[in-house]
Amino acid sequence: MAIKKKHTVGIFSRDGQDNFTWLIKLLRDKFQKEVQNVHPVYISNDYRTFDNALSQCTFAILYHTKKRGRLNVTDVTDSLYDKDLKDLSNYLDSKNVVVLLDDLEDSSDDNKRRILLEQHTIGTCARTLILISETEKESSNLDGSDPKMSQSPTSPQLQDDYNSICGKIHDLMGVMSESLKRNPDARDYDETPSVSSYGTPTRDAQHYDETSTVSAHGIQPRDQESMRSSSVYNSEQHRLIQPSNPDTAIDMKTSDKRQKESKREPTNEGRTGNIFNLSNKALLWSLGGIICILLIILIIVLCLTV
Structure with missing residues (x-):
């Protein structure tokens, strides 16, 4: 089987997994060329768990449902994800982060532009914002207890909603495919996709990057760690080429001068011999x-x- 680069996708949310089971199944069934693993990650006050899960991902979806009552993601009163979204962007790069808002009544482009204007951090820290309405999920059989993307609208009256959600799914595929082309951290896989248990992402023993380093919710990119390691190495290498005894580092001009003087002037030993x-x-x-x-x-x- 040919080895291909695929993403390990983390779905980060403060909502229960039941709200986005449809998204997990959709990524597993329809994104097989782009996605290897899906890790649902519940965001709590345990930042160490957050950081550990993030270190295993190459792509992140920040999920929030309108069922909470508000779309308070960032930059508004009682916003839920200001720091979390910035951490995702800092660690993975904004081009590898998507914000998905679910269960909306209005998922139009006009509403999307309004949200981006009011919550501008989304546009800064994420590649794109995706709005999904309840009607769109209904049109594609992504609602209910056993969501599975249908090949056609569940009702002729929902054709427009079906076309809309298909277009958004296609856009998400495009974002992931583009990310894979330029993402050196995307991993090579020759195994079938898998989905981890909620909140306990499974480490891929064969491809897990042991060099990943994440501080306690103060996430530093891996390349900064490699830069620090390189700096230490260069410093150590510089020390290795220095003389172990500073006194042995003789200036060549001084050495030549001393050699010339030694030819002109007799040494003390010579003078003593002559007197004798x-x-x-x-x-x-x-x-x-x-x-x-x-x-x-x-x-x-x-x-x-x-």
Whole structure:
């Protein structure tokens, strides 16, 4: 089987998994070329769990349902996902993040533009915003307890809604396909897709990136860690090429100068040897002179006695 790059998709939400079971099944059934694993991740105050789940993903969908009563994602009173969305964007890059708002009454482009204007962080930290209405899910059999995308609208009266949700699904596929082309972190797989249990993403032992590093909700990209490692290595390498003893690092100009001076000037040892030789010669000359004087005196004494 040919090995292809596929995404590990995390669906991050403060809503229960029952609200987006349709999305999990849709990704598994219709996105087999783009998606390998799907990890539902419940966002709580346990940031360590959030960070650990994020470190295993290459693509993220931030999910929120209107069943909560409000679309308070970011930049509004009591917004739920300000920090979470920024963390997803910082770690994965905004091009690998999508915000999906579900169970709306109005999923039109006009409403989408209004939400992006009021909650501008969505447009900054996500590749796109997708709005899904209850009617659109009904038209494609994505509602109910056993959601499965239908090949045609469930009712002729829902044809427009069916066409709308098909277009949004196609757009999401395009975003993921584009991301795979430029995403070096997307993993190679030769296995069939799988879906993890809710809130407990399963590590892929064969392809899990052990170099991923995530701080406690202060997420740092992996490339920053690699940059720090490279800096440490270069620093260590720089230290290795330095002399172990600073005194041995002799300046070449000083060395040449000393060599020239050594040719012109005798060393202390040479000077001592020369003095020693001169002293020996003087002593010999003195002894010789004394012997000559004694011989002359001896000759004079002998002459006088005769």
